[in-house]
Amino acid sequence: MAPSRIDTPQTQSSVIPSSKDLKFTVDDGYDSYHPVDPHTLDLQSNFGPMDPGSVGYLQPTSVDTPLEIMHERYERDGYLFIKKCIPKETSLACRRAYFEHMAPSGLLKPGTDAVEGIFSGADTRKYMPPGNLRRLFGLKDDPESDKYVELMVSAHEAPFYVDFCQCPELRQFVSRFMGWKNPQMLQRTMLRAFVPNSELTPVHFDQMYLRAGPPTSLTAWVPIGDVSLQGGGLMYLERSTDIGMKTEQDFADNAHNLTDEERISAFNKNMNDGGFLSRDTVAYGKERKRKWLIAEYEAGDVIFHNPFMVHASCKNKDPENKIRLATDVRFVDPEKPYDKRWMKVYRPLDGL
Template sequence: MLTSNGYVLDQSRLAELTVVPDRERADRQALRERLWRDGYLYLTGLLDPEVVLGFRRYYFELTGAVTDRASYRKVLFDQIVPGPEYAAFCAQPRLRGWFEWFLGGEPFLHKRKIIRQTAPGENGIGTATQAHYDLVYLREGSDQVLSAWIPLGDCPVSRGGLTYLEGSHHRVLEEEAAGRLKHPAASMTADLPGLADEYDARWLVTDYAAGDVVIHTAHTIHAALDNVSTGIRLSTDIRYQRSADAVDSRWQNHWHDQDGL
């Protein structure tokens, strides 16, 4: 049984996230067509697992000794988020180089980069990321921003990884074009089963491994599952775009949970 913010997902509305096959990994046109069709690219093993696990160890070396929320927030927002280790991880050659190749030009990495940690058993509305698409938070720049979701360590389904609403970007694009937006500048809902029924679509899930990366468009609806495992779920989500395109200036400061975005 899978849940998100306490809502039980309907088994008939679940399917497996599709991995980009090896034959397409070096075919930029095929990847672009797949991204347009599916709204995401699931790239297994794009990063070196040891680099990913090394950053995970660094993170817990700094946060593992804190005993209260205030101390944790200070370490996270004063040391880790603005630190050189995080900057290097997000701009590592395997990641930045992939975007440079895929975009066909100089890539631009948004400074606002997010780290999410969820412990086993944490629950309540808002614990898991609610359903949304990224453009509602990035309206002052290009709508061609691409997000990279990176599990910082193995993340089986039970640990609360990201889930995507199948084909949702096509409907979102239509609603954007027609001006029929219902939920601007906010998450859509915590009720993933209800949203799946509304869209007549399935939530796509999988067991992620260290080194995997999912690239998704700014129009693709996604959310997170509850962590019902025995381990901590740690991930980061960052955003690249073409450097020549319009940039949302609000995303050019380091992430903070009080930044209003």
């Protein structure tokens, strides 16, 4: 029997407080990170260039910031961008091992160091992630492309990646931040390598895919190695948890024609093909009148976000032709209800 849909509770007020409403303050430059003028960047969506006026910056928080400050920033902004959350060496070791694992697929430029992740320049359709986007746009019947899929899927159970996901510093931070004694990482994780000029992450929020449980999970998006401002790192729609909550409620209100099993699926007939909100990040941001927030990520950084926070990515336009490698893992309190469909290792087109 399919699990019944759990009605979405309100996890935070739809009226998001401004900086002046915060109870706690710390002089760490938060709200002042602005590394370059967005007009100088080559930021590309699926439908052309991003509007520089619609681009802002994610604000970093140091790992030793007082907990009450971190909680208020997360509640207000929907994310927490933690610098040096895990050891840099841990991130780079995983990056090297991943690209060594993937080398037989022709992914890397010959003669380059695996840890750099320099793209070979082959047809980018070979290296689209398995799933709905590859089904729609990927290369068919190509041996090298098929090898990529095989290796990419098997990487989710490779010892180097399993060890990376068990990083004690990451789990300790989640436990401290969420107040969970023994946080449970959901077994279904997403390990993705986006090559330059290929497909991007469409617009979505996580609760769409976790509907068989309440919206109490915490997602950690972990860059594996550095990701430049133009490298296609994850970007967030400014203070958009209210949009995610309203959108999910609209989906629920229109689900009267669906079975219980269909209601909890992000791919039901009321959703877009592929289960996302939009492939046009520019139009979506303008329609919502919010900026897209980007960042330069360094090995060791982790960004945590609310399950209703709307996010996406630009195309990878890294000036050094580096592949963007990252994983997203989700944590829950095992003593409370959660979407147990995610307690299995990722497989392409597994319905989630």
